[in-house]
């Protein structure tokens with residue numbers, strides 16, 4: 403049997419999926435299952451480890467039902483997943499408690515305090531990444547201060563994809579992107595003792611697994627995992643990089659020599675620029691954002707993330723949904739989404755300013771403030787619901803501009819993915835707010851594709867990532883949509899008001915947080 407398939411697993415926050423590709427990058431089949439997680443009190447967000455593995459295995463089994471002879475045709479499986487968070491296991495490989503997600507906000511205060519310390523600048527110089535409550539370093543520090551019993555018995559702390567890699571191969575490892583932006587130095591691509599010391603985690607260093615670079619190394623699928631997934635024992639398994647790095651690859655961030663940004667407008671907003679050497683990484687004065695090693699020598703993705711992106715759209719839709727419900731009309735989210743274009747039709751651009759900080763975890767980019775909250779500014783009696791919806795879309799686009807502005811000049815072209823990239827209105831508004839052309843891809847599963855691309859290079863199917871991109875990315879790009887000049891002028895004028903008001907509101911958020 404010819405081996406002619408690569409499988410990418412993407413264990414996301416909303417969906418867990420397995421995708422089969424042929425060796426030239428065409429998607430052959432797809433299997434998915436919704437993800438679920440639980441909240442604890444106001445700030446905790448956790449997920450069951452065993453269930454996550456069972457769900458991932460189930461999608462692989464389902465994939466086998468869709469592709470003839472999948473097991474014997476599979477060259478390799480590569481795994482990526484939601485980033486940040488803390489997923490711990492004991493010496494027998496059993497889960498210790500539940501996995502903390504990137505949405506968990508319990509470490510907010512710890513982060514506030516660490517960010518005030520002088521040493522944070524040194525930490526930032528190494529990691530290139532701002533501290534936020536999402537991250538494993540902040541979360542472990544919180545546990546150390548507040549509830550050390552949570553890691554009693556733990557021998558390894560993983561991120562989501564590392565846990566799945568462990569279940570597939572038995573190997574305890576993490577990848578260069580997450581290891582380095584949390585605990586390391588982006589120049590050396592390894593752990594940094596001074597970063598770990600600054601976080602106060604010297605005593606927990608034993609929890610950090612070996613860094614394994616999937617771009618050059620793989621391990622073999624174990625017998626038990628083979629039985630639960632239907633794949634063949636010994637199949638090469640590749641540890642992908644964190645989901646956003648894989649999505650960046652699959653969506654087309656890696657095109658050196660062009661002025662191309664990449665934005666994911668999914669649950670979270672991620673805005674990225676390519677850095678083609680360590681010296682090309684632009685560290686900002688607010689000590690925020692991420693610097694992520696890419697699976698290409700010397701290459702980095704710089705990112706600024708606004709915590710909540712489509713979650714703001716969902717919120718404004720839920721306001722409408724609740725109103726309908728109160729008069730006895732049930733509307734699903736999909737049904738409500740279908741009204742969006744109608745609501746937007748009569749609304750004017752930037753007539754109300756909306757700050758999209760709807761998450762209970764506040765904001766993480768381009769500024770970090772766990773108390774940040776959303777607001778509408780400039781309402782008058784003539785504004786209607788459509789204006790609120792429009793301002794939410796405007797707010798997402800201005801937040802993207804805020805993020806890109808913290809990483810140098812705005813890019814000329816932005817490649818976008820994520821749920822909201824499906825909206826023609828959102829694309830137009832975003833292009834206007836960035837003064838950039840917007841390009842989408844026919845590829846629906848950029849994250850799983852990016853993971854599979856790492857495997858394609860790791861297993862020598864391509865000599866370099868640049869060659870892989872020529873087959874896996876370029877042919878799938880749609881025509882760029884040029885920025886609307888009139889809109890660009892409107893947003894150019896509105897952006898200073900957006901920024902100035904979010905700066906002015908900061909003391910108000912703090913007051914609200916302390917009185918609640």
Ligand SMILES: Nc1ncnc2c1ncn2[C@@H]1O[C@H](COP(=O)(O)OP(=O)(O)OP(=O)(O)O)[C@@H](O)[C@H]1O
Pocket residue numbers: 414415416417667668669670712713715716739742819820821822824825828
């Ligand atoms: N046509 C649309 N217009 C506006 N918003 C949309 C549209 N389609 C999807 N969205 C937004 O995208 C959200 C999620 O879509 P989807 O589940 O495809 O997201 P995703 O980006 O894959 O998610 P995640 O980032 O959580 O992995 C929806 O809840 C909605 O807010």
Ligand SMILES: OC[C@@H](O)[C@@H](O)CO
Pocket residue numbers: 414415483484485486504536644645646670707
């Ligand atoms: O904090 C990391 C997170 O935003 C992504 O990896 C979502 O999946």
